[in-house]
Amino acid sequence: xxxxxxxxxxxxxxxxxxxxxxxxxxxxxxxxxxxxxxxxxxxxxxxxxxxxxxxxxxxxxxxxxxxxxxxxxxxxxxxxxxxxxxxxxxxxxxxxxxxxxxxxxxxxxxxxxxxxxxxxxxxxxxxxxxxxxxxxxxxxxxxxxxxxxxxxxxxxxxxxxxxxxxxxxxxxxxxxxxxxxxxxxxxxxxxxxxxxxxxxxxxxxxxxxxxxxxxxxxxxxxxxxxxxxxxxxxxxxxxxxxxxxxxxxxxxxxxxxxxxxxxxxxxxxxxxxxxxxxxxxxxxxxxxxxxxxxxxxxxxxxxxxxxxxx
Amino acid sequence: xxxxxxxxxxxxxxxxxxxxxxxxxxxxxxxxxxxxxxxxxxxxxxxxxxxxxxxxxxxxxxxxxxxxxxxxxxxxxxxxxxxxxxxxxxxxxxxxxxxxxxxxxxxxxxxxxxxxxxxxxxxxxxxxxxxxxxxxxxxxxxxxxxxxxxxxxxxxxxxxxxxxxxxxxxxxxxxxxxxxxxxxxxxxxxxxxxxxx
Numbered sequence: 001x002x003x004x005x006x007x008x009x010x011x012x013x014x015x016x017x018x019x020x021x022x023x024x025x026x027x028x029x030x031x032x033x034x035x036x037x038x039x040x041x042x043x044x045x046x047x048x049x050x051x052x053x054x055x056x057x058x059x060x061x062x063x064x065x066x067x068x069x070x071x072x073x074x075x076x077x078x079x080x081x082x083x084x085x086x087x088x089x090x091x092x093x094x095x096x097x098x099x100x101x102x103x104x105x106x107x108x109x110x111x112x113x114x115x116x117x118x119x120x121x122x123x124x125x126x127x128x129x130x131x132x133x134x135x136x137x138x139x140x141x142x143x144x145x146x147x148x149x150x151x152x153x154x155x156x157x158x159x160x161x162x163x164x165x166x167x168x169x170x171x172x173x174x175x176x177x178x179x180x181x182x183x184x185x186x187x188x189x190x191x192x193x194x195x196x197x198x199x200x201x202x203x204x205x206x207x208x209x210x211x212x213x214x215x216x217x218x219x220x221x222x223x224x225x226x227x228x229x230x231x232x233x234x235x236x237x238x239x240x241x242x243x244x245x246x247x248x249x250x251x252x253x254x255x256x257x258x259x260x261x262x263x264x265x266x267x268x269x270x271x272x273x274x275x276x277x278x279x280x281x282x283x284x285x286x287x288x289x290x291x292x293x294x295x296x297x298x299x300x301x302x303x304x305x306x307x308x309x310x
Numbered sequence: 311x312x313x314x315x316x317x318x319x320x321x322x323x324x325x326x327x328x329x330x331x332x333x334x335x336x337x338x339x340x341x342x343x344x345x346x347x348x349x350x351x352x353x354x355x356x357x358x359x360x361x362x363x364x365x366x367x368x369x370x371x372x373x374x375x376x377x378x379x380x381x382x383x384x385x386x387x388x389x390x391x392x393x394x395x396x397x398x399x400x401x402x403x404x405x406x407x408x409x410x411x412x413x414x415x416x417x418x419x420x421x422x423x424x425x426x427x428x429x430x431x432x433x434x435x436x437x438x439x440x441x442x443x444x445x446x447x448x449x450x451x452x453x454x455x456x457x458x459x460x461x462x463x464x465x466x467x468x469x470x471x472x473x474x475x476x477x478x479x480x481x482x483x484x485x486x487x488x489x490x491x492x493x494x495x496x497x498x499x500x501x502x503x504x505x506x507x
Contacts (some may be wrong), residue, residue, distance in 0.1 A: 012425070020425045024389040028359070048382070053425030056382035060355035067359040085375055091348040093395045099323060099356070119421040120376050274462075 001272070004036055004281040005298060006043030006077050006205060010061065011052040013230060016287040020021060021054055024061070026291070031065040033295060035072035037302025041105065043070035043077035043205075043281050044167045048116040050234060059092040066100040075105030077205065077281060078150035078168060083111055083120050086137035093138060097145035106138060107168045109150030109202075113234060114194035132159070139163050148203055154184035162186030164195030171205035171283050172259055175274065182276060203279035207260040210268060210300045217262050223288040224251040224260040232286065272309060280309070311461040311486040314340035314367065315475070316442055316468040327360060334361035336479040340396060342442075342468045345505045346479040348374075349474070358391035363420065365394045367468070369437060370409070372401030377408035381423050384413060388427040395427065400437035410434035440468065447473040449481050453493070456486050477506050 008030065010023045031042050041265070044061055047054035055061055058076040065074045083087065089106070096104035110131045111117065117124040138146055148166035160167050167185045169178055182202050183187045189200060209220035232249065261271050272280050282305075284297050315333045320326045323345070328339045343366055345353035350368040352457045357366055366387065370380045380399070388395035397413065399406045412423040414431035441464045445452040459467050467486065471478045478498055 010425075021389045021392060021428045024386070028390075046376075049424055051424065055386065056424065057351070057379075060351045060383055060386050063352040063355040064359050067356040068328060084379060088348045091346060092352050095346065095349040095352055096376055118417070161351050181408060240427040 001277065002040040002279045003301065003306045003309050004041035004043055004075070004203075004261055004279060005030075005039055005285075005301060006075075006283055007045035007285045008055070009047075009230075009285060010044060010055040011230070011287060013052045013287045014059040014233075015226065015229065017183075020257055024064075028068045030294070030298060031069050031072055031074065033298050034302065035069045037299050038104075038306050039072070039077055039298070039302045040306075041073035042283070043075045043105075043107070045077055045285075047113070047234060048080075049119050052230070052233075054234075058259070059096070062104060063096060066096060066103055069103075071103075073103045073105055074100075075146075075148070076107045076205075078109035078148070080111035080116065081108040081134035081138065082122065082127045082215065083116055084134075086134035089134070090138050090140075090144065093144035093147075102145050104144075104152060104309070105146045106144065107148040107150055107166075108134065108138060108198070109155075109168075121232040135159075135163060135165070139165050143292045146201070148201070151181060151185075154180055157181045157185040158188035161200065162183040162192040162195070164189060164192070164203040166199050166203065168203045169205065169277075171207050172256070172304065176270060179279075180276060201202060201278040201280060204275055205281045205283050206272070206276045207256065208282040208284060209260070209262045210265055210304065212264050213264055220262045221257050221260060223286045224262070225257050226288050227286045228253045228256045247260070264298065265308060269305055269308040272305075311456075311464050312339035312466050313456075313478070313479075313483045314316070314338055314365075314466060314468045314484050315471045316342045316344060318342060319367075319470050320344060326353070329358060330357045331360050332365065332475045333394040336475055336483075338364060338475075338479065338483060339466060340365040340367050340410040340468075342398075343369070351387050353389050354387050354395070358387065358394065363394070365396045366391055367396040367398050367439050369398045369400065372399050372405035372409055374401075377405050377418075378412065378421060378423070381409050381412035384409075385423055385425055385427040386433055388429055388432055388468070389425065393428045395429070395432050397434045398434055398437050398440055399434055403436075406434065406436055409469075428444070441466065442468045444470045445472070445478075445482070447477075452482055453485060456482050460489065474505055480505065 012018045044058045048056045062074045093106045098207045110127050114124045148168040149160035150168040212219040317326045343354045354366040354368045384397050411418045481496045
């Protein structure tokens with residue numbers, strides 16, 4: 001099982017304001033560190049028009065991270081395909097795939113904030129059609145490199161499987177839901193006559209931290225809890241998502257905390273080993289941890305967790 | 311007048327990267343980023359990682375892509391490069407203005423650019439308005455071309471240059487800088503320190 005880290009969103013949040021230029025410099029530093037300690041990949045994440053500068057253009061950021069490293073893979077986890085012109089995304093993916101010899105992974109998703117669609121003159125009601133039209137372009141053979149589809153439903157997992165595209169599963173789901181999505185994906189691939197020949201990979205995002213003492217564990221869980229504020233804020237920033245983010249914030253934070261994998265490298269490895277997936281993306285990109293804690297956990301993931309999962 | 315290097319005719323991406331590094335070291339004003347149409351910001355982000363201070367001019371087509379998407383890419387490039395993005399935008403004037411407005415911090419069509427760029431405002435130049443010249447490598451001919459642009463009041467000229475970049479930097483960047491470069495300085499410099507290419 002391959003081990004990556006994510007999600008680099010390059011934000012300056014209300015809880016942890018910082019300079020964007022420094023944040024992009026740290027992205028490249030983190031990529032070099034991840035490579036040095038043997039981590040497989042680093043994954044970026046995208047939103048648009050949010051106050052915190054959440055990275056809206058993953059392809060130049062990925063290009064810089066790839067150009068700063070020699071072996072590290074860099075992926076978009078995920079690029080919101082309906083908001084882009086797919087031909088442009090395809091051109092960029094081809095270019096990155098060629099120049100960086102297969103180290104670029106194109107992960108795509110649909111998006112869920114109506115304001116992001118409106119800002120580009122689109123209607124979110126069209127997002128499935130836009131997504132499918134986009135997948136026709138970015139998933140067409142010969143593929144530019146690994147292509148993954150971020151999904152939240154079995155129907156979407158089947159769509160990816162039928163096309164022979166990889167599956168990229170969000171961090172919020174229970175092991176049972178993960179299993180359902182993986183099964184739907186593999187069955188659809190088999191039923192479609194195994195397009196591409198090799199079974200398309202499955203990647204799974206997990207809220208995660210390595211901690212040995214109870215105090216470290218509690219501190220890490222608080223960081224994971226507070227990350228909910230970023231997600232909830234994205235919802236508040238688009239009041240018409242139909243989701244009530246404000247009323248049950250404590251309960252929602254409890255849910256996020258429950259979904260997190262926090263413990264010693266042994267404990268984390270044992271938990272991750274229970275998933276039938278090809279790639280785990282350790283979600284460690286929270287806005288709360290001090291820089292020293294982030295670089296320490298990157299080193300520990302590379303030096304301790306990666307060898308255990310190999 | 312300042313001289314930038316036009317990389318658009320250089321076919322090999324590694325050659326382009328090497329020339330950008332050298333142009334950065336020699337203090338040319340900017341590089342005009344090449345690559346397949348639609349991949350310029352990708353290439354610029356790559357060039358940004360191997361250069362220190364040279365501005366990165368990217369050509370964009372605002373009729374083909376949404377102005378907000380283009381402004382977002384340029385803003386990220388501006389941070390990645392440390393304030394070195396320069397957008398050269400083709401398209402309908404109102405769409406070019408849309409890109410420029412966002413990159414200057416204005417709310418356009420109800421949307422603000424996030425993140426804002428690192429520069430106070432990223433320069434946005436109309437693609438139709440930029441000056442480019444294909445130089446021959448013959449210094450006498452090229453001096454006349456450079457003088458012509460400078461004396462017509464051109465401020466920034468992108469040149470395609472077939473020879474070694476140190477020759478361009480020594481003889482023509484200097485000449486372009488003002489109306490009174492004593493060219494004997496460059497000729498004597500060639501004797502003291504012959505250009506090796």
